[in-house]
Amino acid sequence: MNKFAAILYDSFLEIKDRKIFYFYWLVAGVLIIVFGLLPSLNINGRDILEGNLLSPEVLNGFIARFFDGFLGFVIFLLVFGSAGLAPSFLSKGRVELVLSKPIDRWRLLSMKFLAVYLVKAAVLAVMATAIWLTLSLRLGMFNWGFFPGLLFACLQLLVVYAIVFFFGVLTNSAASAIMGYFVIRIGTDLLASRKVVYPLLGEKSLWKTILDGVYHVSPKIGEMSENIGPIMTGKGMADFYPVWSTVLIAVVVFLVTLLYFNRKDY
Amino acid sequence: MNDAAIQVDHLTKRYSAGFRRPPVQALTDISLDVKKNEIFGLLGPNGAGKTTLIKILLGSLLPTSGAASINGFGGADWRSRLSAGYLPENHRFPPYLTGRQMLFCFGGMAGLSSTVIRGKADALFDLVGLHQWQNTKIRKYSKGMMQRLGLAQALLNDPQLIFLDEPTDGVDPVGRHEIRTILLNLKKEGKTIFLNSHLLAEVEAVCDRVAILNKGRLVKVGPVSGLLDVKPAYRLETAEMPPVVGEETTTAFPTAKIEGTVITVTLETPGQVNEIIDLLRRRGVDLVSVAPVKVSLEESFLELIQGDGSHE
Numbered sequence: 001m002n003k004f005a006a007i008l009y010d011s012f013l014e015i016k017d018r019k020i021f022y023f024y025w026l027v028a029g030v031l032i033i034v035f036g037l038l039p040s041l042n043i044n045g046r047d048i049l050e051g052n053l054l055s056p057e058v059l060n061g062f063i064a065r066f067f068d069g070f071l072g073f074v075i076f077l078l079v080f081g082s083a084g085l086a087p088s089f090l091s092k093g094r095v096e097l098v099l100s101k102p103i104d105r106w107r108l109l110s111m112k113f114l115a116v117y118l119v120k121a122a123v124l125a126v127m128a129t130a131i132w133l134t135l136s137l138r139l140g141m142f143n144w145g146f147f148p149g150l151l152f153a154c155l156q157l158l159v160v161y162a163i164v165f166f167f168g169v170l171t172n173s174a175a176s177a178i179m180g181y182f183v184i185r186i187g188t189d190l191l192a193s194r195k196v197v198y199p200l201l202g203e204k205s206l207w208k209t210i211l212d213g214v215y216h217v218s219p220k221i222g223e224m225s226e227n228i229g230p231i232m233t234g235k236g237m238a239d240f241y242p243v244w245s246t247v248l249i250a251v252v253v254f255l256v257t258l259l260y261f262n263r264k265d266y
Numbered sequence: 267m268n269d270a271a272i273q274v275d276h277l278t279k280r281y282s283a284g285f286r287r288p289p290v291q292a293l294t295d296i297s298l299d300v301k302k303n304e305i306f307g308l309l310g311p312n313g314a315g316k317t318t319l320i321k322i323l324l325g326s327l328l329p330t331s332g333a334a335s336i337n338g339f340g341g342a343d344w345r346s347r348l349s350a351g352y353l354p355e356n357h358r359f360p361p362y363l364t365g366r367q368m369l370f371c372f373g374g375m376a377g378l379s380s381t382v383i384r385g386k387a388d389a390l391f392d393l394v395g396l397h398q399w400q401n402t403k404i405r406k407y408s409k410g411m412m413q414r415l416g417l418a419q420a421l422l423n424d425p426q427l428i429f430l431d432e433p434t435d436g437v438d439p440v441g442r443h444e445i446r447t448i449l450l451n452l453k454k455e456g457k458t459i460f461l462n463s464h465l466l467a468e469v470e471a472v473c474d475r476v477a478i479l480n481k482g483r484l485v486k487v488g489p490v491s492g493l494l495d496v497k498p499a500y501r502l503e504t505a506e507m508p509p510v511v512g513e514e515t516t517t518a519f520p521t522a523k524i525e526g527t528v529i530t531v532t533l534e535t536p537g538q539v540n541e542i543i544d545l546l547r548r549r550g551v552d553l554v555s556v557a558p559v560k561v562s563l564e565e566s567f568l569e570l571i572q573g574d575g576s577h578e
Contacts, residue, residue, distance in 0.1 A: 006374020009367075010360065017362035093358030097419075100324045100352040100429075101375040102344045265281070266326045 011115040020081040028127040035134045064232035071153040084174030095266045149232035162250040189222040191215040219246045271458040272300035277332035292318040293482045305459040307473035314479040351425035353416040355432045361405035376423040390418040409436030431462045470563040499559035502529040505552040
């Protein structure tokens with residue numbers, strides 16, 4: 001068992017021990033049952049899609065819209081479920097033991113981040129794929145755009161978790177990590193619609209410059225998530241800027257987390 | 267060749283106490299060495315800086331100035347912990363793991379393969395008396411059981427240097443005796459043990475050398491016998507003690523205390539006891555017994571701490 005495998009094993013067991021882990025599967029189970037009970041669209045041997053009663057485009061749009069909302073909801077649940085993992089790993093009485101192992105601090109924290117992320121991403125992927133498969137079998141139509149969309153959702157989860165992880169390491173508190181994340185999330189959503197208030201600012205261009213500046217250095221998670229639907233319907237990404245800038249900011253946030261952890265007394 | 271497993275050189279640690287508060291001086295200019303294959307005890311009252319010193323050695327805390335190293339590697343260097351095992355004080359082992367899973371997780375973090383861990387786990391659970399509890403979740407363990415598990419975890423990677431911070435805390439007397447035996451056996455195997463304990467009898471029973479910390483300062487370091495190197499004291503029991511003889515004795519030996527027929531006296535040299543015996547015989551007082559008074563480490567420790575100016 002190498003060091004990363006040990007941390008992955010520990011992270012999996014910790015996540016599995018939390019009640020919210022079963023809530024994920026409850027949500028997935030309910031959806032699978034609901035979709036499993038949908039009436040078949042293949043009536044009397046005549047495919048409903050062939051009869052243009054319900055066009056593939058409409059069904060694709062429905063599936064994309066459903067998963068757009070569903071993946072966002074699951075990421076939201078995963079934020080709640082994972083916010084306490086870094087503070088728990090670094091809690092007094094446990095962190096001393098972890099730091100006494102022959103691992104560099106930056107490597108230790110990177111491995112913990114990656115381990116938790118992989119478990120969460122696996123949960124997201126398994127849940128979403130199971131629901132997609134059920135829905136596809138009932139509808140008799142497979143929207144393969146689901147997979148690039150799922151991949152994109154995993155990228156979004158990575159970005160979100162980097163921010164939650166930062167607040168978790170900084171404050172050593174799950175509640176603060178969640179609050180920190182939501183302050184950022186709500187703040188950046190407001191910044192995304194900053195142009196609405198431009199007319200109120202009059203000619204004071206300094207305020208516009210400040211709002212623009214803050215917007216550009218903030219993670220644009222809300223705007224990033226708007227890409228899931230278009231990716232699933234095969235339209236591709238609507239806007240690349242929120243995606244690459246948010247990923248870049250998440251990388252910077254993660255590096256700051258490592259620097260902080262490297263110098264912190266425990 | 268350097269035979270020091272641990273070297274601490276002019277180590278100082280100051281904690282920030284928060285906004286507009288003066289920093290807390292946890293350690294001040296500590297220098298000491300721990301030789302290979304010795305059991306070294308660290309003593310001191312609460313808040314003396316014992317745990318701070320261990321945490322700096324193991325990289326949990328960064329020193330303000332000075333240096334602390336294990337086998338030549340500084341505490342911040344991960345290589346210093348390659349051959350170290352650690353049982354922290356007030357540990358909080360992950361409650362969601364079973365004892366066995368904990369050995370796999372923390373052994374894995376120490377770089378051991380699952381085959382090696384599997385090979386050692388049973389023997390270690392036997393050693394610490396937790397064999398039948400190894401598949402039980404830690405949240406169901408008692409304090410003593412967690413100490414035993416912590417000890418098993420500390421020994422898993424077959425470390426050459428073992429740090430034990432209050433290892434018998436919460437352990438019953440039988441368990442304490444077992445842990446002491448384990449420590450002495452580890453010493454026989456050539457291990458170096460750094461023992462932090464406030465239980466003086468425990469330290470006296472197993473340690474080769476001790477250091478005494480008080481308010482972050484090193485008060486004394488040396489062999490246990492050296493700490494007990496105080497003026498000789500004797501207890502003389504007589505058949506009877508006429509008051510006039512008692513007064514003569516206390517006049518000649520001002521440190522003498524008389525309770526009934528018993529005289530307790532601290533002397534400058536052991537030979538002086540003969541002078542008291544001669545005095546008593548001259549006055550016709552029969553002696554029942556004469557015995558040296560053994561000074562415990564606790565008495566010596568208290569004397570050192572109370573005599574240390576930094577305690578004020």
